Amino acid sequence: MSxxxxxxxxxxxxxxxxxxxLLNSIAAAERIWTRWALRxxxxxxxxxxxxxxxxxxxxxxRQHLPGVDALAExxxxxREEIExxxxxxxxxxxxxxxxxxxxxxxxxxxxxxMALALRRMEAAGIPRPAVxxxxxxxxxxxxxxxxxxxxxxxxxxxxxxxxxxxxxEAGIKAGEAAGADVRVVTATHTHPVATPHPLIxxxxxxxxEVDEAGRMRLNPTL
Numbered sequence: 001m002s003x004x005x006x007x008x009x010x011x012x013x014x015x016x017x018x019x020x021x022l023l024n025s026i027a028a029a030e031r032i033w034t035r036w037a038l039r040x041x042x043x044x045x046x047x048x049x050x051x052x053x054x055x056x057x058x059x060x061x062r063q064h065l066p067g068v069d070a071l072a073e074x075x076x077x078x079r080e081e082i083e084x085x086x087x088x089x090x091x092x093x094x095x096x097x098x099x100x101x102x103x104x105x106x107x108x109x110x111x112x113x114m115a116l117a118l119r120r121m122e123a124a125g126i127p128r129p130a131v132x133x134x135x136x137x138x139x140x141x142x143x144x145x146x147x148x149x150x151x152x153x154x155x156x157x158x159x160x161x162x163x164x165x166x167x168x169e170a171g172i173k174a175g176e177a178a179g180a181d182v183r184v185v186t187a188t189h190t191h192p193v194a195t196p197h198p199l200i201x202x203x204x205x206x207x208x209e210v211d212e213a214g215r216m217r218l219n220p221t222l
Contacts, residue, residue: 010215012157014101015148015180018110018117020052020167020188022094023124027087032080033059036073040065053168055111055141081116085123091187093203095125100208105216107131107151109164111141111171131155143173148180163218172197183218 019025033051037044042063051059056074098106107129110117114134121128131154138146145159152159164175167185172195175182182197193199200206207219 009181010211010217011163011181012105012161012215013152013155013163014106014165014216015109015151015162015175016098016106016165017053017167017171018108018112018120018126021091021165021171021185022098022108022126023088023090023120024188025085025088025120025124026052026188028081028084032077032084035080036077040068053111053142053166053170055135057135058111058141078113078116081112082119085119088120088123090124090126091185091202093206095127097203097206097208098127098129101216102210102214104130105155105214107133107155109133109147109151111135111147142168142170143177145174145176145178148174148178152178152180 016022019029029051030048033048034044037047040063050062056077057070060068060070060073108117110133112120112134113136114132117132117134118128131151133147133151133154135141137150138144140146148162148164149159152162159178159180162180164178164180164182165185166172166175166182167188172182172184184193184195184197184199185202186193186199187202205220209217209219211217
């Protein structure tokens with residue numbers, strides 16, 4: 001749970017959440033989840049803030065709706081989200097920042113299923129990394145740290161040698177529990193974020209230096 005400034009430490013790998021961190025899919029997600037909530041008699045205003053950063057199946061299961069098959073409902077939600085990417089846009093500067101990184105030293109770790117993740121990344125112009133961890137890869141989603149630990153393992157680095165980029169509470173907790181440092185992206189936040197971790201609004205003023213040992217260090221470009 002370090003709040004060290006970006007220039008004070010270097011990392012072997014960067015691990016990125018997707019929705020809200022690399023791209024903004026709020027408009028599409030809230031359209032689809034609003035329809036789902038109305039179909040099931042769930043109060044929309046209090047429900048929508050709970051959908052971000054976690055797997056669809058976990059969102060549905062938490063509602064404890066009698067007679068509702070969470071897996072089947074989640075699969076239907078995913079189909080609708082794949083079909084509807086209107087308004088899915090990149091977080092400013094995200095694509096350029098990712099393209100500046102050593103290709104085998106970053107991963108995307110998302111609560112979305114692989115098909116949906118690739119669809120949204122394509123819509124937003126986000127490059128596909130060599131390593132992705134998606135909803136299918138873990139039995140317990142965020143805030144469980146398994147997803148970030150798995151990404152580190154696939155990159156052949158220790159979680160403690162990674163920097164996690166996140167926007168949602170569940171993902172921040174997952175990064176912390178994995179033992180990684182965390183940086184919070186506020187591009188899609190409408191209210192101030194209370195967190196001990198350093199904040200960035202987006203990636204437009206962020207660069208990276210890679211030293212002779214291949215370790216990465218964040219640098220403001222200003």
